[in-house]
Amino acid sequence: MEILTWTYILVGISFALYIGIAIWTRAGSTHEFYIAGGGVSPLANGMATAADWMSAASFISMAGIISFSGYDGSVYLMGWTGGYVLLALLLAPYLRKFGKFTVPDFVGDRYYSNTAKVVAVICALFISFTYVAGQMRGVGIVFSRYLEVPIEWGVVFGMCIVFFYAVLGGMKGITYTQVAQYCVLIFAYMVPAIFISMQLTGNPIPQLGLGGTLADGSPLLAKLDGVLTELGFAAYTSGRKSITDMFMITLALMVGTAGLPHVIVRFFTVPRVKDARLSAGYALVFIAILYTTAPAIAAFGIYNTIESTSEKKISELPAWISTWEKTNLIAVDDKNGDGKVQYVGDPARNELSIDRDVMVLASPEIAQLPNWVVGLVAAGGMAAALSTAAGLLLVISTSVSRDLFKTFHPDISEKKELRIARIAAGCAVVLAGYFGVNPPGFVAEVVAFAFGLAAASFFPVIIMGIFSSRINKEGAISGMITGLIFTVGYIVYFKFISPESNNVDHWLFGISPEGIGSIGMILNFVACITVSKFTPAPPQAVQDMVQEIRIPRGAGKAQDH
Amino acid sequence: MSSQNPKMKAYWRKNLQTLFILLIIWFVVSFGCGILFVDQLNAFHLGEFKLGFWFAQQGSIFVFVILIFVYVVRMNRLDREFDVDEE
Numbered sequence: 317m318e319i320l321t322w323t324y325i326l327v328g329i330s331f332a333l334y335i336g337i338a339i340w341t342r343a344g345s346t347h348e349f350y351i352a353g354g355g356v357s358p359l360a361n362g363m364a365t366a367a368d369w370m371s372a373a374s375f376i377s378m379a380g381i382i383s384f385s386g387y388d389g390s391v392y393l394m395g396w397t398g399g400y401v402l403l404a405l406l407l408a409p410y411l412r413k414f415g416k417f418t419v420p421d422f423v424g425d426r427y428y429s430n431t432a433k434v435v436a437v438i439c440a441l442f443i444s445f446t447y448v449a450g451q452m453r454g455v456g457i458v459f460s461r462y463l464e465v466p467i468e469w470g471v472v473f474g475m476c477i478v479f480f481y482a483v484l485g486g487m488k489g490i491t492y493t494q495v496a497q498y499c500v501l502i503f504a505y506m507v508p509a510i511f512i513s514m515q516l517t518g519n520p521i522p523q524l525g526l527g528g529t530l531a532d533g534s535p536l537l538a539k540l541d542g543v544l545t546e547l548g549f550a551a552y553t554s555g556r557k558s559i560t561d562m563f564m565i566t567l568a569l570m571v572g573t574a575g576l577p578h579v580i581v582r583f584f585t586v587p588r589v590k591d592a593r594l595s596a597g598y599a600l601v602f603i604a605i606l607y608t609t610a611p612a613i614a615a616f617g618i619y620n621t622i623e624s625t626s627e628k629k630i631s632e633l634p635a636w637i638s639t640w641e642k643t644n645l646i647a648v649d650d651k652n653g654d655g656k657v658q659y660v661g662d663p664a665r666n667e668l669s670i671d672r673d674v675m676v677l678a679s680p681e682i683a684q685l686p687n688w689v690v691g692l693v694a695a696g697g698m699a700a701a702l703s704t705a706a707g708l709l710l711v712i713s714t715s716v717s718r719d720l721f722k723t724f725h726p727d728i729s730e731k732k733e734l735r736i737a738r739i740a741a742g743c744a745v746v747l748a749g750y751f752g753v754n755p756p757g758f759v760a761e762v763v764a765f766a767f768g769l770a771a772a773s774f775f776p777v778i779i780m781g782i783f784s785s786r787i788n789k790e791g792a793i794s795g796m797i798t799g800l801i802f803t804v805g806y807i808v809y810f811k812f813i814s815p816e817s818n819n820v821d822h823w824l825f826g827i828s829p830e831g832i833g834s835i836g837m838i839l840n841f842v843a844c845i846t847v848s849k850f851t852p853a854p855p856q857a858v859q860d861m862v863q864e865i866r867i868p869r870g871a872g873k874a875q876d877h
Numbered sequence: 878m879s880s881q882n883p884k885m886k887a888y889w890r891k892n893l894q895t896l897f898i899l900l901i902i903w904f905v906v907s908f909g910c911g912i913l914f915v916d917q918l919n920a921f922h923l924g925e926f927k928l929g930f931w932f933a934q935q936g937s938i939f940v941f942v943i944l945i946f947v948y949v950v951r952m953n954r955l956d957r958e959f960d961v962d963e964e
Contacts, residue, residue, distance in 0.1 A: 382934075387934075401941050401945060405900065553927050553930040562912045566907065590952070590962070866885075
């Protein structure tokens, strides 16, 4: 069968599955809509968290980024997994014991202040919208590349699917759909990786294949270092970024991960505190399967690309090159007219440009796998984008209906609250879709924003709220505002006001905008502690609450107090 | 249940000790082995991997997973020991 037919069949089956699950698990109460009734098993929650967390960027782009940056790509690998250790040890169990529905809920109660809550809601909305626009775009791109429909139609179709199960099913529908989406995406990611690993190194486990030897007996990584240096690139296993910058970016990504509202909220859905701890562990196992495979795909991909193109006749290039040339992801330009491809580090002489997304998207073709595998990768990319989009939309709708509307109209009925949550989710889908079709030029730029903001705003106040009973509302508000203003100011300056000076000579302490959230976080901590010291301690009831959340017993189901 | 009593203080202190030890390991394998001392470790090899590179792209992630499960087991035991576990 043709590739296109297979893609339609596999994507169609996966969509039918998601819709079926959504109908089967639709939410009947706000309790089910916000946190799936609080009865999700740790294993299912771990899988759902993994799918929620791994976005189109993790699935489609990350391996390619590592292909072209080698060792420097490690910031994403460590940053996006190490955050789960912080989450499991410092946040998840205590927030579960606290037992409400959202991060702004916690900030508002712990700091006995609606102002603090509103600041938290604004952060949550900003982070989630930034992210969700990127996911919708991802859905559109997968559609347009594999199903040969215009991006706009792809986005609209993706919107309809997400609308259907997020608006109908709420957190309950999303959770069980995400479990299915995790299975689809991990299968789609591993099949090509395993085959390529066997072909190149004879070892079916990609994690071992990365450290394996090629058919000619030379080690893959050493050979790759040699080939790349010869062509004028930096060696694969050595760093190009400064140690300070590597350190700060990794820290900002880790802390940012632990502060992302759509990830934190997943730990409210399990029955007990010990389940929250355990499900963070399961989540990281499921994430680690993909994250330890990605560097292998990265190295295999760049090695295969160089082997099959460098100094080869243009007329004899493999078929996948011309397939992906049609989508403009690969471009060959015979600058010196010798009829061969020169792939070299010097941009003036380089004749081959490759988009990073090709490393995953074209992996089945590079490995000459059967056509159904191509369709599987398309379904996997779609699953990654849809699951993340749904999780974010839920945070947006909860923020609007519960954190904004209910805070100021505490006496609305549950039925009305549920309706507002659904309307908010619907509006958010439409808005996200609009940005997916008309992406603002700065979507890529604002990714640094989302993590920087989460790191500089939420993380310190939540940690301090749990581990200190002395921190008060004045401290928390000034901490969040200090962290936010500094981080936003730094990123806006280098990304929008003065992009031409965005280089290491002008950066503060040599820290790039991607890593500045770490400094924002430190400033937040400092402001928080200093201001609290000079202002009155929190009321006794709040101090008692802090003591209470430190003890697992008596968690019960998350509920309205 | 009041958490100000000595027993609860002891529980919380043991909890903090556990966190402290696990977070030191977390820091050493990622920021230490993967970034700060990567060049020194790259002089050694693990199979065909340079050791520092392996920590940055594989090893640190495996250790993260182990850390969380050690934490889960240790905390469950602590909860039972201090009689604050859930039914």
